[in-house]
Amino acid sequence: MLTDDKNGRNAHFAKAVQRLKDERRYRVFIDLERDADRFPTALWRPEGGQKPRDVTIWCSNDYLGMGCHPDVRGAATASANQHGAGAGGTRNISGTHHRIIELEAELADLHGKEAGLVFTSGWISNLAGISTIASLMPNCLILSDALNHNSMIEGVRRAGCEKQVWRHNDVEHLEALLKAADPARAKLIVFESLYSMDGDIAPIEKIVELAERYNAMTYIDEVHAVGMYGPRGGGISERDGLAHRIDVIEGTLAKGFGSLGGYIAGDSIVVDAVRSYAPQFIFSTTLPPMVVSGACAAVRHLKASGVEREGHQYMASVTKHALQAAGIPVKDNPSHIVPVMVNDAERCKAASDLLLRRHDIYIQPINFPTVAIGTERLRITPTPRHTEAHVSVLVEALVDVWKTLDLPFTSARILPLRRKAPAADCVYPEMRKAAE
Ligand SMILES: *Cc1c(COP(=O)(O)O)cnc(C)c1O
8 A cells, every 4th residue: 555665664654544544533624715705605626526516614713704804805915915925034033024013013902901922823822822921930830721722732731830720611620729729829820711612601700800819820812702702802801891800812813813823912021021932933934914914904894893793693693593493403602603513423524524515515523632522513603604595504404414314303492593683684795695
């Protein structure tokens, strides 16, 4: 099978890949072409040279469709034409450009903080932010939520100091750990606002109260909330009026803001220290101006416009409601995430395949290690660009898949819609027409 064995070295890799296949964890990515004018419709190129065809994306983290927004595309193309394709280097050498300074000012303002610092991704911002902040506080104790994202876990690991993991969203457990620790010791509490696999929201106010009582620093990941919650898109901490009580807010420019990059926002001196010490920042080339301009346009737009947020929450609510009414097992939560539980890796993959091949619907299966074994799911993310017509097609497709694979239905529940339709009946009326 192996064409060139390279003295047996490649056998190690073949074995590792085979292990994943045996465990049904081997991941397959489909060949998609996003079309900015038609999102959430995209072109799928099936394997084996079959004719490409349109599919509807139901699992994008471009939650608001901002990556396709005319203002964002306009800003990115204008910036590429004005500044060229790249940043020209790391910021320490030659890559601090005016667009990134503007963006950092927007982000600091978004969260009501003194300063912001942009990284090449949200993943890197967590790795750099958590590890640098914790390592600069002597003998720091990190208290980390059990379901924190991989990038936060890596940040905690790299900090090299003692860590304690508190049970997910369990503030009593967190308090017990804080109480047991030496009061004089520096402490950093790291957690997310909105956990993206179950769509549950952290008890932020209680965590902040504990942090204040036990003199701990707080670091929150608002990746799945920025742009989408709060009157200006500042996340759950803005929505709940708590941003000023949190020390460091981390976010991404790649999800709600539809672009690429990550950031932290906090006190100037904290941000300056991370800027000065984090190798992930110092030794890596800055984001290109065109990416930064696109992201900045999205941040600015969403500070002033609530239509996307309204449309987003409305479509999430309509989707949950319609699936529950059809007896599809949706895990309920207070957010825009719609987890449909399959609870079996193989059948989750089979459901995803059937949706794609029979119904032209793309929903990537979510398996271990992203979620625990036995909790495999289809993670559906409605956007303001989906329509009720899309939802009807989705429900029929899922019912067909559930019957075909003999998956268990729940007893259908007719729930009251939690939200009224937004005033404008769709964010992008031309999009709605095209879908109908
Ligand atoms: C996606 C994600 C990140 C990483 O952000 P990127 O910009 O995609 O690198 C960080 N935290 C959480 C919770 C995420 O889901």
